[in-house]
Amino acid sequence: MAVTLAALLGTAPSAAARPTGSPAAGTAGGTWSGTWGTAPAPAAPDGTSRTGFDDRTVRMIVHTSVGGGELRLRLSNAHGTRDLVLGRVTVGRAESSHAATAVPGSLHTVTFGGAFGTTVPAGADAVSDPLPYDVPAGADLMVSVHLPRPTGPATWHWLAQQTSYVSEPGDHTGDAGAAAFTGAESSWFFLTGVDVRGAATRGTVVALGDSQTDGSGSTLNDNGRWTDAFARRLAADPATRGLGVLNKGIGGNRVLRDGAETERPQRGTSALGRLDRDVLHQSGVRATVLYEGINDLQLAPYARAEEVLAGLRTLADRLHARGIPVIVGTLTPFEDSPLWTAEAERQRVALNAALRTSPDFDAVADFDAVVRDPADPQRVRAAYDSGDHIHLNDAGYRAVADAVPTDLLTADDPAISAPSTHGRHP
Structure with a gap:
């Protein structure tokens, strides 16, 4: 299903290495339901959204509304001016909604068509593969996205009322600690949704x-x-x-x-x-x-x-x-x-x-x-x-x-x- 969605949305799996396993989680089934979402918008005339990112990891905290045993992410290049290269993407549990620190052992890689990363054409969206993962209702998830190439103007959501964190150069998606995340923004970038599925959704x-x-x-x-x-x-x-x-x-x-x-x-x-x-x-x-x-x-x-x-x-x-x-x-x-x-x-x-x-x-x-x-x-x-x-x-x-x-x-x-x-x- 995820591969079909990626094809329909115009996204192709990258040539990155493929995953070797996935975390245990509760029983899925039920209806795919949106647990968190935001609306993408064009970049502002100036600032971070206009300049974009180059070899940085953006770590974003999102609050769930309903729980499940399986999740998938939605990312968007709807307002981009060039292909968006997504490197490694991870999801985990945030220790707090006020910090960039993950619960130890909670970070897991999210894949796209079986690959670590994908390329999203300008004007398109991407949906990740389903990941078995226990998602509680009313919890703070942490989504980290490595952006290895210049993004150009970013598709973003400017009024997040939530702090996001920007790293020093490199892939820091697997860092449980916050040391590399020296920048802060009050916006979300590229991430537009988290869907869950479970017996009760x-x-x-x-x-x-x-x-x-x-x-x-x-x-x-x-x-x-x-x-x-x-x-x-x-x-x-x-x-x-x-x-x-x-x-x-x-x-x-x-x-x-x-x-x-x-x-x-x-x-x-x-x-x-x-x-x-x-x-x-x-x-x-x-x-x-x-x-x-x-x-x-x-x-x-x-x-x-x-x-x-x-x-x-x-x-x-x-x-x-x-x-x-x-x-x-x-x-x-x-x-x-x-x-x-x-x-x-x-x-x-x-x-x-x-x-x-x-x-x-x-x-x-x-x-x-x-x-x-x-x-x-x-x-x-x-x-x-x-x-x-x-x-x-x-x-x-x-x-x-x-x-x-x-x-x-x-x-x-x-x-x-x-x-x-x-x-x-x-």
Whole structure:
């Protein structure tokens, strides 16, 4: 299966040595499910993403949402300008979400078509071979990627809210210690997903959004995004346990326009343009949470509520055609933030009113209602404000997670491939 995926994605195994064995792990089976994910975006106009890497190892920490006995990695050169040569890639357990040190004995090599490494053409993605590996839910995995040749501008995710580590020259993917990792970045590079499979895995919920979904304002390295809190909520409920959660938010992202139309291309492809890659091509998608539109209202050229609503309806139609239920989130208040205007506020209120009653979505998560200040509904509650008056703190994101309805997720038999009868869920 992995070789077929690599061929379909245009990736070829490298001529590197082949592995001699793999670690023991729990029983696999079940449904391939996304346990962690992020959305790739183009390099920024300057900085590390623009210059890229040459003979460096990048070590990235990712937090799992669901466990399994087998894993595979997704890596992307979607926005690259040349072939991306991946050297050795390893996965292990991180001793802490705050450091580049691996649990001793936990590092294992991940292969591509049976080989240690692969080449990913510009514009393409790669999926690794399945690796038997015990992956707990709610754990910190460590993925280390050696980049032996100049990468050029990197496909990355700029707003990680998680520290990644960059080594001195050479292949340090097998280092359990952190001594070689002298550089630090608050972004992920090339890595876009971790899938798991196990006896209890049941599929994936994908959150498509902007910086609110990305977790801007949450505590660095502490997994305080609303999607992290939502994953913990699903895991605690026997009716939803076994579902993974993928965070496909991009800071500054819009429904209708690409980041390349602004001075910050790292804001990514529009939600309409990235739906296939970031949602439909993910593993075992059970439902999608659409929580986006505020940047369309507050960034020039300014969209109107009806335009954003039309875009969200188009996204819902495309998801429904694949049998995927859609939960839509209302937009939270942002008065006193730098980009707030009275007109943007009027458009936000109008859009929220339409979202609360539209039959085009299967359910509504009324994020606005749970985080606004009852005494001043144009503002975020002080207890939930990260300080910039638009993004939430950890407590605010927990409130958002608690507002997502889960009755759509409790069915044992998801209609992943069949057309859905859409409309507001009773």
